[in-house]
Amino acid sequence: MKAVRFHDYGDPEVLRYEDVEVPVPGAGQVRVRVAATSFNSVDGNIRGGFMRGPIPVELPHTPGLDVAGTVDALGEGVDGFAAGDPVVGFLPMDKPGAAAEYVLAPAGVLTRAPKDVPLADAAALPLVALTAYQALFDHGKLTAGQRVLINGAGGAVGGYAVQLAKEAGAHVIATASPRSADAVKAAGADEVVDHTATGVPAAVTEPVDLALNLAPVDPAELAALVALVKPGGALVNTTVWMPAPSDEDRGVRGIDLFVRSDAGQLAKLVALVDSGALRVDVAERVPLAELAALHARAAEGAVHGKVVVTV
DSSP states (O other): OEEEEESSOSSGGGEEEEEOOOOOOOTTEEEEEEEEEEOOHHHHHHHTTTTTTTSOOOSSBOOOOEEEEEEEEEOTTOOSOOTTOEEEEEOOTTSOOSSBSEEEEEGGGEEEOOSSSOGGGGGGSHHHHHHHHIIIIIISOOOTTOEEEEETTTSHHHHHHHHHHHHTTOEEEEEEOTTTHHHHHHHTOSEEEETTTSOHHHHOOSOEEEEEEOSOOOHHHHHHHHTTEEEEEEEEESOTTSOOOOBGGGTBEEEEOOOOOOHHHHHHHHHHHHHTSSOOOOSEEEEGGGHHHHHHHHHTTOOOSOEEEEO
């Protein structure tokens, strides 16, 4: 089969499009014929060697944390799936990924793919939608009627966060650049703040129950978000290299989020997609053979929105 792998850590040119043996599923594993994976910023960090501590991978390594495809073979002890079933999943970060024609997945990370979305496009869902879901509900405890600030709503996680928060009945304040403002409004934001024109603290005139930071802001900007949160609220931060500040005197919790795979939550997200309550947005589709070039563009800041890598 064809796969993209890197044999050494480094810049995007370490990625090779090469022939690899088709993997054989072991106990508890499913072999998936890959329709697509997607690009996530953590893929570049793993390839560059910046995540060796929290995410130790065995070289050569195949990237691709999201998978959408069809069940091809089952390992011992796997039930609930059959050959040909369309599935999606968020793969273990330290194991071979889905930038290949076939990938092995623990059965427990997979769920049925959305019915009304092209199977390859479904690869745009797992990691980023789970990040948004876990930030809002697992950690932020968001409920109907609350006010939530989503800082960095123009990115892939932000798009899902706005939709999910609005679906939950929250009042959504989102920051976005002029380039992504229309998309953020279409996702359901009640207020959109142009962070390129005004400071976020000055634009948010009423306190919020939850602030969600998705943007690589400097520490002072992150700290300023805490002051916008009501006593007893929370600031959830996804840029984990910069710890989330808190305000113990007012009971404002600072929470650093590191997304985890959860097939049950992913099944809920798929159900929202199938009901029309959640939209899967794909900014670009790139063939697997061009993955190295995609990594290079991402390193230059030239990739915007969710990119699906088709196999």
